[in-house]
Amino acid sequence: MQWRAGFASSRAFVVDLGRNRSLPVPFGLPADERHSVSGCVVALPLQDCGGIMSGLVAETWWRRTLYLTGGALLAAAAYLLYELLAIRKEQQLDSKDAIILHQFTRPKNGVPSLSPFCLKMETYLRMVDLPYQNYFDGSLSPQSTMPWIEYNHECVSGTEFIIDFLEEKLGVSLNKKLSxxxxxxxxxxxxxxxxxxxxxxxxxxxxxxxxxxxxxxxxxxxxxxxxxxxxxxxxxxxxxxxxxxxxxxxxxxxxxxxxxxxxxxxxxxxxxxxxxxxxxxxxxxxxxxxxxxxxxxxxxxxxxxxxxxxxxxxxxxxxxxxxxxxxxxxxxxxxxxxxxxxxxxxxxxxxxxxxxxxxxxxxxxxxxxxxxxxxxxxxxxxxxxxxxxxxxxxxxxxxxxxxxxxx
Structure with a gap:
């Protein structure tokens, strides 16, 4: 039969003893003297028991509050990710001979994007006058970047690489006249x-x-x-x-x-x-x-x-x-x-x-x-x-x- 018990001391800590476990040094025992216990309960005198037990209760309450708060934040974050990653079912995503631009959702103040790189990429597509379709699903590229594009089922991320890709595939360039x-x-x-x-x-x-x-x-x-x-x-x-x-x-x-x-x-x-x-x-x-x-x-x-x-x-x-x-x-x-x-x-x-x-x-x-x-x-x-x-x-x-x- 194995006993397991919790112990409190004037130092306000809890020790969890299992079978054939040694008493730890913080109990005041010399470092070279360890006493093994098996199937028994070991108790030590407590001083100011009321204060210690209230401290233990307070610690349990604090941990419970921390867990609940953390859980609420995680739930909110999970819901946010769900909203951001939810694909709009009415959209038919087909990148065959079409540029699909993945980027963050538009803000409320009328500016196209709060991301400098998303705004850069969409402005570039307008500068070279390439038809494209926005996709605000919030999903990152395989390299965990935003924005990124799909074209003929090829995924390209990184604005510099996207521009190189479009120049190579579609023959467009804004820099032909530059020395x-x-x-x-x-x-x-x-x-x-x-x-x-x-x-x-x-x-x-x-x-x-x-x-x-x-x-x-x-x-x-x-x-x-x-x-x-x-x-x-x-x-x-x-x-x-x-x-x-x-x-x-x-x-x-x-x-x-x-x-x-x-x-x-x-x-x-x-x-x-x-x-x-x-x-x-x-x-x-x-x-x-x-x-x-x-x-x-x-x-x-x-x-x-x-x-x-x-x-x-x-x-x-x-x-x-x-x-x-x-x-x-x-x-x-x-x-x-x-x-x-x-x-x-x-x-x-x-x-x-x-x-x-x-x-x-x-x-x-x-x-x-x-x-x-x-x-x-x-x-x-x-x-x-x-x-x-x-x-x-x-x-x-x-x-x-x-x-x-x-x-």
Missing amino acids: GPELAVARAITKMVEEHLYWAIVYCQWVENVEQTEKMLEVPGPLSDVLKWTLCQLNGGLVKREMFCQGIGRFSRDEIYTLMERDMRTLATLLGDKKYLMGSKVSSVDAAVFGHLAQAMWTLPGSRPEQLIKGELINLAMYCERIRRKFWPEWFVDVDDFCSDGESDSSEGTPTNLMDCSLFSLTDALADSAGSSPTHTHSPDSDRSGRSLSDSDIEVDGSDSEQQGKG
């Missing part, structure tokens, strides 16, 4: 934005401005508020850990903003008074830069990035507005978006008709908009210096012709 040195500069700018400025942007989104980001999230269901809060907390912790591993997270908040400001001023200097970063025509670097600057422009109200881009670095704001008008004809913003007062409420987004899951073609969208009058009156036609923000020429570098349309 070797220009291609090198474009790549250097892309890496500065994606490997350095990116971390400051997500730090503002998920750490500094997490309350505003939470308001923008679109999470259906009766527990949407709890799920959004849980998602923001989990994502904020993940961002801080990844930033620490990357290196920029080892610096203080002010130092992170200093690095971010230097990157943005560098972009403003490189852009100057040019239409796009590499000249009068768009290139792939513009998709990457726009994907990141658009976050500062429209998703970070009152933050330091927004104050910079709408204040001293107004040419970057003009640049973002130029690309938005040209390649996102259905995405409308208000004229107040060019003024940073730090008091805007991101939860009250301008109504938009952003493409959800149907097949999208920029050429078709422009043809539709050309036959109808604009439905908005607030977007400015010029900036403070009088230079036009509207561009009518849309170039697809896969051909030698230029298409005309409203942006």
Whole structure:
């Protein structure tokens, strides 16, 4: 017969003894003297029994509370994952001769995406005028990345590899007219934005401005508020850990903003008074830069990035507005978006008709908009210096012709 008993002492700990187990050192026995017990109950004198037992009861209650809280959080996280990973049954996913773009669900404030890389990829597809279909199932690629595409049942992840894949398979390119040195500069700018400025942007989104980001999230269901809060907390912790591993997270908040400001001023200097970063025509670097600057422009109200881009670095704001008008004809913003007062409420987004899951073609969208009058009156036609923000020429570098349309 085997006895098992719990023991309490003045040191407020519990020992679980099994058969032929030795009394541990914390009982006060010398380290070289161990007494084996078998099938018996060993008791030690207790001092202040009331306080000790209440402590044990309190510890049990604390553990029970901790388990319940953890279970509730896990249940909320599981429900959130279910909502994010649930495939919309009305969609028929077939990537035969069609580009399927997997990305995060659109936010509520009218911006196409809170992810700089998702916005980059979708903007690039519009720049090269390739028809595509969005798929907001929330599932990550086999490499655990987002966004990613499927084409003819091939999966490609990583925006750089996706662009290479599309250029090889479909013969499209935004960089055909760039020289070797220009291609090198474009790549250097892309890496500065994606490997350095990116971390400051997500730090503002998920750490500094997490309350505003939470308001923008679109999470259906009766527990949407709890799920959004849980998602923001989990994502904020993940961002801080990844930033620490990357290196920029080892610096203080002010130092992170200093690095971010230097990157943005560098972009403003490189852009100057040019239409796009590499000249009068768009290139792939513009998709990457726009994907990141658009976050500062429209998703970070009152933050330091927004104050910079709408204040001293107004040419970057003009640049973002130029690309938005040209390649996102259905995405409308208000004229107040060019003024940073730090008091805007991101939860009250301008109504938009952003493409959800149907097949999208920029050429078709422009043809539709050309036959109808604009439905908005607030977007400015010029900036403070009088230079036009509207561009009518849309170039697809896969051909030698230029298409005309409203942006």
